[in-house]
Amino acid sequence: MTEVPTTSPDGRPRRSFLAALGAVAVGGLAAFAPVAAAVVSVFDPLRKRSADRDFVRVTRLSVLPADGRPRKFTITDDLVDGWTTYQDSPIGAVYLRREGDSVQALNVVCPHAGCFVNIAPSGEGFACPCHKSQFALDGSVSDPSSPAPRGLDSLNVEVRDDGGVYVRFQNFRTGQKDKTPLV
Ligand code: FES
CATH class of the missing domain: 1.20.5 (Single alpha-helices involved in coiled-coils or other helix-helix interfaces)
Incomplete structure (x- = not known):
């Protein structure tokens, strides 16, 4: 053995x-x-891109009506999928409202379940076509019977010396009261 x-x-x-x-x-x-x-x-380019998203130029201040009427703009940015970059791809949309020299930016996504809201027929606010949430021009919920748990999501916006309007575009979690950014 x-x-x-x-x-x-x-x-x-x-x-x-x-x-x-x-x-x-x-x-x-x-x-x-x-x-x-x-x-x-x-x-990992996907991780890097989502962490890096910065202000993107949307339009010129002179294009916006000065009386607070909203205008809708598509936001484009370079999208990275794996190792491929797709330049100027649509990533969402915003409503811009100008009053004097200040501009407000609202994400068009309804915070209830993610449909795109429209400008109300009266022009005095926004209406969601899916479950009838109503929002005032500043984005707040205007009809208490609206199922949306919060107002439209405002975005950081800058008017720069070149006359451009720049928005830091972000999406947020829907269906909750808190405004939680999606990464
Ligand atoms: S998605 Fe807008 S009210 Fe439901």
Whole structure:
């Protein structure tokens, strides 16, 4: 009968040799995990793009009526899918309202369930075609029987020296009272 050696090749007891080997493997994996996460975050273009979205130029201030009537604009940006970039792709839409030199931007998505709201026939607000939520021109819920849990989502907007109107476009979770950005 062959006898199983009880020591490792370097002479240490075999059990402690295997335990040391396991500890080295676990330690190596633990050290590698943050490095792997960093590599993914740097080289994964989808993650980088969603974190990087910045203000996009939508129109010129002079194009907007100065009396507060809203106008709808499609927002385009470069979309990255895997390693392919699609330039100037539609990513959503906004209503812009100008009063004097200040501009308000509202996302067109209804916070109830995500339909696009329309300008109400009266021009005095917005109406959702899906479940009849009604919003005032400033985006607040104007009809208490509306199922929308909050007003239309306002977006950060800047009027810059070049006369351009820039919007930081974002979508938000629907169906809840809080305005939670979608990443
Ligand atoms: S999606 Fe607008 S009221 Fe339901």
